Amino acid sequence: MYQLVLIRHGESTWNKENRFTGWVDVDLTDTGIAQAREGGKLLKEAGFTFDVAYTSVLKRAIRTLWHVQEEMDLLWIPVEHEWRLNERHYGALSGLNKAETAAKFGDEQVLVWRRSYDTPPPALAADDERTSYADPRYAGLDREQIPLTECLKDTVARVLPLWNEKIAPDILAGKRIVIAAHGNSIRALVKYLDNISDSEIVGLNIPNGTPLVYELDAMLKPIRHYYLGDAAAVEASLAAVANQGKAK
Numbered sequence: 001m002y003q004l005v006l007i008r009h010g011e012s013t014w015n016k017e018n019r020f021t022g023w024v025d026v027d028l029t030d031t032g033i034a035q036a037r038e039g040g041k042l043l044k045e046a047g048f049t050f051d052v053a054y055t056s057v058l059k060r061a062i063r064t065l066w067h068v069q070e071e072m073d074l075l076w077i078p079v080e081h082e083w084r085l086n087e088r089h090y091g092a093l094s095g096l097n098k099a100e101t102a103a104k105f106g107d108e109q110v111l112v113w114r115r116s117y118d119t120p121p122p123a124l125a126a127d128d129e130r131t132s133y134a135d136p137r138y139a140g141l142d143r144e145q146i147p148l149t150e151c152l153k154d155t156v157a158r159v160l161p162l163w164n165e166k167i168a169p170d171i172l173a174g175k176r177i178v179i180a181a182h183g184n185s186i187r188a189l190v191k192y193l194d195n196i197s198d199s200e201i202v203g204l205n206i207p208n209g210t211p212l213v214y215e216l217d218a219m220l221k222p223i224r225h226y227y228l229g230d231a232a233a234v235e236a237s238l239a240a241v242a243n244q245g246k247a248k
Ligand SMILES: O=C(O)[C@@H](CO)OP(=O)(O)O
Pocket: 015, 019, 020, 021, 022, 023, 087, 088, 090, 098, 114, 183, 184, 241, 244, 245
C-alpha cells in the first residue's frame, strides 16, 4: 500500500478578504501560518514522513509547505515547484469579492463559476494587467499554456500530465510524497483519484491547512482517504469554504 498526503495552503490574505484569487500570488495570514504549522504537527504526531514534496509556484502553497517541513524537521527534502499545481485561474473574477459578486450575479451563478466542472469564469482580456504573460516564473511556458481563465476541466488537464509523468512514478518508486497546493488543483487531483462525476464534484470543497491522507493500492487506486485532525473542525472549515460564494 502507498500513502500520499495532500494539503491545501493555510488561510491567505485574499481568503480572509473573501476575494477570488486564482494565479494572483498572495501570502498567508497569521491564521494561515498557524494552520500550516498545525498541519505539520498533526502529520508528525501521526508518524508521517516524506521523501519528496511537490508544490505550486505560488507563495501561499510554498510557504505552507515550509511550515509543514519545519514542524516535521524535513526542511532538507527535495521540493518540486510545479506551475501545474497552481490554483485554478479565476479569469476576470480575479481580485473581486466573492459575496459582492454573488450579490450582483446571484449565488447560483457564482457556484457555477466556483465549482462547476466545465464552465469557466469570464476570461481576462489578453492585454489585462492581471495576465501572467510577463511573469518570469512562467517564462519557460508557451503562451497558450498560460491561462486567461480556467474551469476545473482545464485544471485537471494540466495537473494530470504532472501526475502521470512525475508524481505517480515517484510514488511507485517508493517515495513518500506530500503535495502542498490549492483548493481547486487539489479538487482536480481528487476528482481523478476518486473518479468523481462531473456533477458530484460541484459539492466538493477542501479546507485550509488540513492534511488529506490517501491510501493507494498497487495500481494507485484509492483504498480510503481521511483528514487528519478534529472531524468537527474539518466539517466547520468545509462549510465555511462552501459559504464564501454566497451573498449572505
Ligand atoms: O479564490 C480562489 O482562488 C479559490 C481558493 O481560495 O477560491 P474558491 O474556493 O472560491 O474556488
